[in-house]
Amino acid sequence: MTDSRSLITNWFKNLQDHICTQLEDLDGKGKFIEDAWQRDGGGGGRSRVMQGQMIEKGGVNFSAVHGEMSEKTAKALNMSAGAFYATGVSIVLHPKNPNMPIIHKNIRYFENEGGQWWFGGGIDLTPHYVVEVDAQFFHQSLKAVCDRFHAGFYPKHKAWADDYFYIRHRKETRGIGGIFFDRQNEQNTGLSKELLWEYVQAVGMSFCPIYEELARRNSEKPTNPTEKKWQALRRGRYVEFNLVWDAGTKFGLETDGRTESILMSLPPKAQWIYDFRPKIGSKEAKTLEFLKKGVNWAL
């Protein structure tokens, strides 16, 4: 791949445009507002946020930053110091209807002057209420994307998501997982940069059809105050994961990243009730039973 940096960057930018257009169509009312920003050390990004009728708070961020990585940071991240370049697209959508899941997607590329490069990314789902057929549809869709490139991708990246999106202090997964991968390159996968890049693009392009199908199934279901309250409590868990355990969020906040873009992932409103436990046999209790590692949804 010659000049992969600009090729990937442009593709990511176009993906952001594409997804924003699709989401505006889907929502039918909300419009993304762009906030272009520059980074002191080099580069910048386009944060786009919408408040719609279906999407209560949604963010689609593109960034491409570069600069010099200090010895200290490089060591902490187990990479070589010096000039680096990083670009990516991140999405988090918090729907209004508690019957719709929260969705998150991220794809990213990194390279440095030491000749290191890698891709990372993933898509994962956090339903307020786990609907088994939707969870199966979601994982089967991701598995189909993965299988086009390597039979090992889905099992490996699915397990990685289970481990990554885990709220240790609650002994719960954040949601039903999905796929997650980081620092994928030729050395550790045995696959070419071209193939990995195609995989990352496929993950990026899979987002809209999957989310549109979930919206078609769930976004107009009737709801009630019990469900709204449960949604607010589950959003509280989302906050807990992102602020306590998410490595990307922690790294961003500790290294003086752009706070508003990083915390775009937080829900519009969240709630905490001391030691809340759903009634035995309720659909809230049933959802909790699904929030564990190792559930095989892609049957």
Add this chain to the structure above:
Amino acid sequence: MTDSRSLITNWFKNLQDHICTQLEDLDGKGKFIEDAWQRDGGGGGRSRVMQGQMIEKGGVNFSAVHGEMSEKTAKALNMSAGAFYATGVSIVLHPKNPNMPIIHKNIRYFENEGGQWWFGGGIDLTPHYVVEVDAQFFHQSLKAVCDRFHAGFYPKHKAWADDYFYIRHRKETRGIGGIFFDRQNEQNTGLSKELLWEYVQAVGMSFCPIYEELARRNSEKPTNPTEKKWQALRRGRYVEFNLVWDAGTKFGLETDGRTESILMSLPPKAQWIYDFRPKIGSKEAKTLEFLKKGVNWAL
């Protein structure tokens, strides 16, 4: 101090009782519900939570835990391994009225078989709206408590609170601070255990009169939706501090502490809006101007 462990523990328990009674009287409606718990490794606690008419969500926790500290944990905490004992009282009150401040208090005692012991604690205030005369009253009250024991306490512990309750990624203090101190013993203060213990008791006893006066001044002020929204946003900042920066919370969650007691500090409801900025000249903007280190309130 002979048998300081049981003396301190009993005093802390009585303080919890006293504060709960006072707060129930003050609220006029809410009653504390107790949740007694045991710790697998040894000891336990009494978590008490109330939902009242003035206090939307309040927690007053007592705990006394003991066990064996591993070499690894001891090293991370820069102390000696082996048998330890730790007891404390923690309070966080989230008021309903945005004109009332959020208040936090903690006092604690630690000892181990290596002969180490220390006290820690503090009180700090997080007004949704900074009212200058109240901020002065709060800091003057704390200074008066400190000055009874050592002229150096207030300046040192006030600066410590400014540094501790700092939301680095927002470049804001959590509120207007107060006093904070940790690991105070004979070696590092040059003061006797008796004197430090009296100071800790005085800090503990100062809580009710201070909070009652703030309630008298503010809890029945009329409010409006703009203020309620601002309150929810400030509560979001409270969540950010506690989950991202608070050393006690992080340590508790990472070492498998009792999650519900640790996260009792979180507000009942919180809100996040992308890049929210109050109008120039508004009272919200004025509050933000006060959220910095080094403001001298105890004039």
